[in-house]
Amino acid sequence: MSYECLIYLIEKRGSRVYPATLDVHRAVIGKIPREEHSVTTNQQLKAWVDQVAELTQPDDIYWCNGSKAEYQELADEMIVSGDFIALNKETHPGCYLHRSDPSDVARVEHLTFVCTSDKEDAGPNNNWMDPDEARDRMRENFSGCMRGRTLYVIPYCMGPIDSPLSRCGVEITDSPYVVVNMHLMTRMGDAALRRIEREGAFVKGLHSIGDLDPECRFIMHFPEDLEIQSFGSGYGGNALLGKKCHALRIASYQARTEGWLAEHMLIVGVENPEGEVHYIAAAFPSACGKTNLAMLIPPAGYEGWKVWTVGDDICWMRVGDDGRMWAINPEAGFFGVAPGTAKNTNPSALAMLDHDAIFTNVAVTEDNQPWWEGLDDRVPVTDWKGKPFDPQNGPAAQPNSRFTVQMSQCPSYSDQAEAPAGVPLSAIIFGGRRERLVPLVMESQSWNHGVLYGAAMASETTAANIDTVGVVRRDPMAMKPFCGYNFADYWSHWLGFSTASDKLPKIFHVNWFRKDQDGKFMWPGFSDNMRVLDWVVQRCKGEVDAIETPIGRLPLASDLNLDGIDVPAETLEALIEVDREAWKAEIADIGEYLDLYGDRTPAALKAEQERVAALLM
Ligand code: GTP
Numbered sequence: 001m002s003y004e005c006l007i008y009l010i011e012k013r014g015s016r017v018y019p020a021t022l023d024v025h026r027a028v029i030g031k032i033p034r035e036e037h038s039v040t041t042n043q044q045l046k047a048w049v050d051q052v053a054e055l056t057q058p059d060d061i062y063w064c065n066g067s068k069a070e071y072q073e074l075a076d077e078m079i080v081s082g083d084f085i086a087l088n089k090e091t092h093p094g095c096y097l098h099r100s101d102p103s104d105v106a107r108v109e110h111l112t113f114v115c116t117s118d119k120e121d122a123g124p125n126n127n128w129m130d131p132d133e134a135r136d137r138m139r140e141n142f143s144g145c146m147r148g149r150t151l152y153v154i155p156y157c158m159g160p161i162d163s164p165l166s167r168c169g170v171e172i173t174d175s176p177y178v179v180v181n182m183h184l185m186t187r188m189g190d191a192a193l194r195r196i197e198r199e200g201a202f203v204k205g206l207h208s209i210g211d212l213d214p215e216c217r218f219i220m221h222f223p224e225d226l227e228i229q230s231f232g233s234g235y236g237g238n239a240l241l242g243k244k245c246h247a248l249r250i251a252s253y254q255a256r257t258e259g260w261l262a263e264h265m266l267i268v269g270v271e272n273p274e275g276e277v278h279y280i281a282a283a284f285p286s287a288c289g290k291t292n293l294a295m296l297i298p299p300a301g302y303e304g305w306k307v308w309t310v311g312d313d314i315c316w317m318r319v320g321d322d323g324r325m326w327a328i329n330p331e332a333g334f335f336g337v338a339p340g341t342a343k344n345t346n347p348s349a350l351a352m353l354d355h356d357a358i359f360t361n362v363a364v365t366e367d368n369q370p371w372w373e374g375l376d377d378r379v380p381v382t383d384w385k386g387k388p389f390d391p392q393n394g395p396a397a398q399p400n401s402r403f404t405v406q407m408s409q410c411p412s413y414s415d416q417a418e419a420p421a422g423v424p425l426s427a428i429i430f431g432g433r434r435e436r437l438v439p440l441v442m443e444s445q446s447w448n449h450g451v452l453y454g455a456a457m458a459s460e461t462t463a464a465n466i467d468t469v470g471v472v473r474r475d476p477m478a479m480k481p482f483c484g485y486n487f488a489d490y491w492s493h494w495l496g497f498s499t500a501s502d503k504l505p506k507i508f509h510v511n512w513f514r515k516d517q518d519g520k521f522m523w524p525g526f527s528d529n530m531r532v533l534d535w536v537v538q539r540c541k542g543e544v545d546a547i548e549t550p551i552g553r554l555p556l557a558s559d560l561n562l563d564g565i566d567v568p569a570e571t572l573e574a575l576i577e578v579d580r581e582a583w584k585a586e587i588a589d590i591g592e593y594l595d596l597y598g599d600r601t602p603a604a605l606k607a608e609q610e611r612v613a614a615l616l617m
C-alpha cells in the first residue's frame, strides 16, 4: 500500500487504520494522534491482534468504531471493489446487493467442528477434531492469507450493551462484507470495546475468506478457550462469527457452566386487547419459520391484539430472582431468508426491507430492485449469479438468499428488546417441519416432558445448510448444527431447570407444515399462527381445558378460534388427532435416537420416553 493511500485511509477513517509493517508504521506515525496508538488498554486483545497480524500478514489493520460514517465508507469502498451493487436508490435507498461465490451460499455443517480436549465432550452431535491438530491446520490456512488485504478488528457485544446477560467478543476478519453485516447484526465498535476493557473477557473469533476454496473451508470452535477460527467462507453463520459460532456454539457451552441457556429461538411478545403482554420463545430449525412468527401480524378477528418482535433467531435465557425465565436477544439485526417473504405472508419484513438493507444472492428486476421467488409476479432480469435470468437455470434467487437489516427497522420491534433484564417468558415452543404425524399444537405435561419434546424434535432439512434438502432428521431443540457440546449433557442441563423454580415457562410443540394427500399445506400458517399462540396464552393463563393424550395435551377443536378462515372440520380434526400406531413407531424411534448418546443420555429423559411409550401401548 502506498504512503498516500495510507494517509488517505487514515484521514478518511478517523486515524484508525494502522499499517501492519513497522516501516510503513514509522512513515506515518506523525499522522496518528498519540492517544490512538494503543487502540485498546486490554493487553490480551492487543497481543492477540498483533499475533494474528504476524500470522496473516495484512497490509493494514483497522479497528472498527461502529459509526454510521464507517459503515457508509465501507459500503462505498465495496461498490468500487464490486463486492456491493447499489440497488434502486428511489425504491430502496441505502440498499445493496452482494453476490457470494456460488460455492459459498450456506452454512457447512460437515466442515464445522467442535474441538474439545475430550472427544466425548463434543458428542455424537458434532464433528470433532483434536484442538492441537485443528490449530495446526488452521495456522497453515491463515499463514499469510491477508497479504494485500486489510485486517478489520470488530469489537462487539451480543445483547443490550448494558445488560448483565450480554457477552462480548472480538471478530478479526479480512472481509469488509462481514464488517458491514456485523454493523447491522450486533452492537459493535467503541461501546463494545469499552465494555471488553471493563470486563476483561471476550470471545476471540478469527475469520478469513481465504480464497474461498471449499477444500480449505473450516469452521472451528474451541469452547474451552472461548475461541473460534473460520476460514474459506464469507457466508452467514460461517463468517458472521457473533451469530451461530459465538451466540450459539460457544455460548451454549459457556451457558452450561454458568447456569443459563443459549438457544436457537425467536422471542415475541403477544399483547391482548387489555394490554397484557405474554412473552414466548420458540425454537424451529433453520428456515422453518422463526423470522415469520417473530413478525406475525394478527389476522382479521384479532383486532386489538399485537405481536411484538424481540428477536428472530437466538435467545439467551436465565432464571431470574423471581423464579421466572428471563430472555434477551443477543442480536441487533436480522439475517433472514428472502425467498417466500411477501406482502401477504410477512408484511413487516417487507416494510423494513425498502431502505438500509443488504441483500445477499437475490435476483434483480429490470429497474434494479431486489427480487426473490414468492415476492410478487414480476419477472427478474438478472439471477443471483449475475446472469440473465433463465428459469432453465433454476430459481432466480438462491434458495438460501438472505437480507440483513437492523432490528430497529422492524415495525413490530418491541420496546422491551433493549431492556437490560430481558423479558419474562410465559411459554417455550418447539416445532419442526413435519408433513405427517405431528399435530398442529400440543402442550407438555411437565418441564421434563417438554424437554423430551425438544430432544425428540425432527424436521425436514432446508437450504440453510449446504447438504440435501427435504429429508427428515432429528434436530433437538433446533440446535443440531449449533450445540457446542454433547447433546446428552445439554439435555441434562435442560432437565436441571425442572427444580429451579415453580414459575418456569410451559413447554409446547407446534407444526405448521402438515400436508394432505395432494401435498398441500393443511394449515394456512403465517398470520393465522396467531390462533395457535392465542391457545398457548390461554393455556398459560389456565383459561381453557385440554384433552389429555399419551403424547401431551391437545386443544379441543372448539377452543381454536377459526373465525374467518376456511379450515374444514375434518382437516382440523386431522391436525389435532393422535395416530396411536404411528406414534408408537415414532416414540420407539425417539428411544433409539436417545440411545445413540449411550451412558450419557440422562436417565430422566429416557424415563420420560419410556413413560410416553407405555401410555401408547
Ligand atoms: P433461519 O434464519 O434459517 O434460522 O430460519 P427461520 O426459522 O427464521 O425461517 P423463516 O421464518 O425465514 O422461514 C423460512 C421459510 O418457511 C420461508 O420460505 C417461509 O415462507 C416458510 N414459512 C414460515 N412460516 C410458515 C408457515 O406458517 N407456514 C408455511 N407453510 N410456511 C412457512
Ligand code: SPV
Residues within 6 Å of the ligand: 106, 107, 235, 236, 237, 238, 243, 244, 285, 286, 287, 313, 335, 464, 465
Ligand atoms: C440458520 O441457518 O439457522 C441461520 C442462517 O439463521 S446462518 O446465520 O447462516 O446460520
Ligand code: MN
Residues within 6 Å of the ligand: 264, 285, 286, 287, 313
Ligand atoms: Mn437460524
